Amino acid sequence: EGADTDRIVFGTYRETGTWSPLLISLLADHLFCGGEGTLLDVGANIGLVTIPVVERTGVHAIAFEPEPVNHEILRRNVARHGLWARVETHAVALSTEPGRVALAVSENNSGDHRLALDVLSALPAGTRLVTVEAAVLDQVLEGRTLAGPLVMKLDTQGAEVRVLLGAERTLQHVDYLVIEYWPAGLLRMGNTAEQLQRLLRGFPFGAFLNQKMLPDQLVPSAALLAALSWIATDGSDEGFVDLLFA
Numbered sequence: 732e733g734a735d736t737d738r739i740v741f742g743t744y745r746e747t748g749t750w751s752p753l754l755i756s757l758l759a760d761h762l763f764c765g766g767e768g769t770l771l772d773v774g775a776n777i778g779l780v781t782i783p784v785v786e787r788t789g790v791h792a793i794a795f796e797p798e799p800v801n802h803e804i805l806r807r808n809v810a811r812h813g814l815w816a817r818v819e820t821h822a823v824a825l826s827t828e829p830g831r832v833a834l835a836v837s838e839n840n841s842g843d844h845r846l847a848l849d850v851l852s853a854l855p856a857g858t859r860l861v862t863v864e865a866a867v868l869d870q871v872l873e874g875r876t877l878a879g880p881l882v883m884k885l886d887t888q889g890a891e892v893r894v895l896l897g898a899e900r901t902l903q904h905v906d907y908l909v910i911e912y913w914p915a916g917l918l919r920m921g922n923t924a925e926q927l928q929r930l931l932r933g934f935p936f937g938a939f940l941n942q943k944m945l946p947d948q949l950v951p952s953a954a955l956l957a958a959l960s961w962i963a964t965d966g967s968d969e970g971f972v973d974l975l976f977a
Contacts, residue, residue, distance in 0.1 A: 732804055732811070733777050739840035740776060750779035754884075754909065757945055757975070759787040762882050762907050769793065769877040771901075773825055773868075773894055774886040776801055776842055778808040781818060791817045791878065797824035797834055797863040798844045823866040825887070825894045832865045845888035848920045867897035880906040886973075889916025892923075895930045906977065908934060913971035914964040924964040928956050934976035941973070949977055 733741025744750045758770065758780070766789040772781045775794035785792050796802045802822040809818045824832055824846060836859045837843035847860055883898075883905050885891055891910055895902065902908075910931070914924035931937070937955040938946035955974070962970040 732808055734800060734804065734841055736839060737841040740779065740842040744779060749783075751942075753942060753945055754940070754973075755780060755783050755787075757909070757940070758784045758882060758884070761945070762880060763788045763790050765880075766790075767878055768880040768882065771795075771868075771881070771883040771905075773883065774842075774888075775805055775820070777804045778818075780884060781805075782808055782812055782814065785814055785817050786812060789817075792819070793872075794818060794820045795823060795825055796820065797822060797865075798836065798841070799861060799863070801841055801844070821866070821871065823864045823871070824890070825868050825871075825897060826865045826890065827867065827893050827897045828865065829867055829870065830865050831862050833860045834863045835859070836861055842886075843888060845916070846890050846893075846920060848890075868894065869898055869900045872901055877904065879904075882907045883909070885910045887911075889913060889918075889920045889922075892917055892926045892930065893920060895927070902930075902933060908976040909940070910974055910976070911971055912959060912962070912974050913969075914962055915966045915969050916971070918966040924959075924962075928959075931956065931974075931976055937974055937976040939972060940975055946975065949975075952976060 768790045770790050770792040772794040775781050775796040781792045781794045796805050805820055833847035835845050835847040881904050887894055917924055934952050936949035937952040938949050962968050
């Protein structure tokens, strides 16, 4: 189930019957090939990744989705598939500190909601804002032991640095990180690509992800990060790429 107004994420699902099939295969068939583990889905949307991965494996998932409509549909989809025993959801935006934050809502793309922290320019006229809860990942998971491998999928429309700065302890246990690298989006949140790269250097290996094939090998993360120079980091380039770190 998805929003009729969503022409991008749920629109693609309506037309094709799937969303990000290679990402789902990477997670379910490779990273969780042993059938066990924990998925942290940060920016879970309506569950189009969490649900098929949990159904195809024995993993548990902790899904974070701050936008109220998305989160309610996520909960209904989890219930529809009978997965409440292995999926927990949190209606929060992960960041560096708890509190209340504004979320800018996209009217036609349920995957493009983002924190309203545009420090470079005013938000477009008519942008609809909703107030949501913010939380710190380390605090949400404090005291918990999560089954491994621990995989984090992180796509928060430019708030990735904020999420990771609030996940210092959690990152020490993350085996694999799937993340969107979008320098222009990071700048709008008051962060930089350089900050994100420093955080990612904690992983020794990585690979580019694309929509046509899975990576056949990992490379040293330093080499992977150096190869990102084709995307300008000053906000002049809206280019982005999905990355895997291990």
